Amino acid sequence: MTKLSVNINKIATLRNSRGGNVPNLLQVAQDIQEFGAEGITIHPRPDERHIRYQDAYDLKPIVTTEYNIEGNPIDKFMQLVLDVKPTQVTLVPDSVDQLTSNAGWDTIKHQSYLQEVIAEFKNAGIRTSIFIDTDLKLIEAAAKTGADRIELYTEEFATQFEKGNKEAVKVYADAAVLAHELGLGINAGHDLSLDNIKFFKQSIPNLAEVSIGHALISESIYLGLQNVVNMYLDRLK
Template identity: 70%
Template sequence: MTKLSVNINKIATLRNSRGGDVPNVVQFAKDVQRFGAEGVTIHPRPDERHIRYQDARDLKPEVYTEYNIEGNPIKSFLDLVISIKPTQVTLVPDAVDAITSNAGWDIIKHKDFLIDVIQEFKQNGIRTSIFVDPVLKQIEGAKATGTDRIELYTEAYAHQYGLGNTEGVKPYVECAELAIDLGLGINAGHDLSLDNIAFFKKNVPGVQEVSIGHALIAESLYLGVENVIQMYLNKLKAKS
């Protein structure tokens, strides 16, 4: 089964745009779990322009499914994650001014750094995942870091699928097959939506978790959060 983890960053963006505490991110996390989501994802950034570090702490006692914290492992992020001990940490090489994640790690270049960071997280009982482009040598590199999982960066797939090019899934299939052979777990995320998730799930083997935020929140404006979560779950659980 592929688990659905809901990224709630956009709820924090909406809250911050007005000030105050509406919508409340903790209540939203509780609601998406009640509606059937199997995980909650957040991606705090150093400027706290959406999810704040305090949000990450406040969510800890309320997330009873999988709690996934994404981010660039600078010292403040490292300290935050180790203090919270979520289910999973996903390492993303964000630039400080990045609007959203826009590339996977060059694992070959940053191998030693990632080994040290991953070792520290694993010593604290936190499952690790590395955000990667669908490139075979990067999957091989991920294995050498000691990570538990990879997260396939799916923007390229989503773009090609939107153009009607279903061949865009092929690099993801090849990388997933290699990851399985290497004993790595597989997550996926970025620009996945109700339109493209079923085809991805049907064709890419071994995906254990998808993290979906922007599209899910946007779709919920028209269809309702509870309904949209059920729609994703149905697509993820449909037999190939």
């Protein structure tokens, strides 16, 4: 079964909008795990507009499943991850003011940089994953960085699926096959939802984990958080 890691950035956004502690991020993370999710994901950004750096520390004793911290490995982020020592760090090439992730790494251009960063995290016992597009040459280069996994950037799949183009999943399946052959684990995330997650899961071999935030929290407004978490888990079986 593919693991579900719930990104709680949107919970932090809602909390920050009023300046208090409602909703309580730590309680929500605890509840999501009790509802059955196998992981918690956060993506702190330098301006701390949703997840704050302190949240990453505060969540450490709360997350008893898999703890995944995403972000661009600037010095401040790297120090945070090395301090917290989550289960997994997912490297994402976001600019400082980026609204949301919109591209994967160029693992050829940034090969030596990624090798250095990944070596430091792996020496600390932290599993590493690279956010990446489906270009097979980039997948091959990702394997040379020393990363444990890749996370397939799935926005284009989600966009095409909504238009009825289910063939768009083929490039993701091909990327997953190659990644597995190269010894890389396969994660996925971005715009996956209740509408497309079952088809994606059925189409992608050896899919270890999906990280879902915006859609899951949005769907929960209508259907309830506990219900939606279990709806995802059912589709991922």
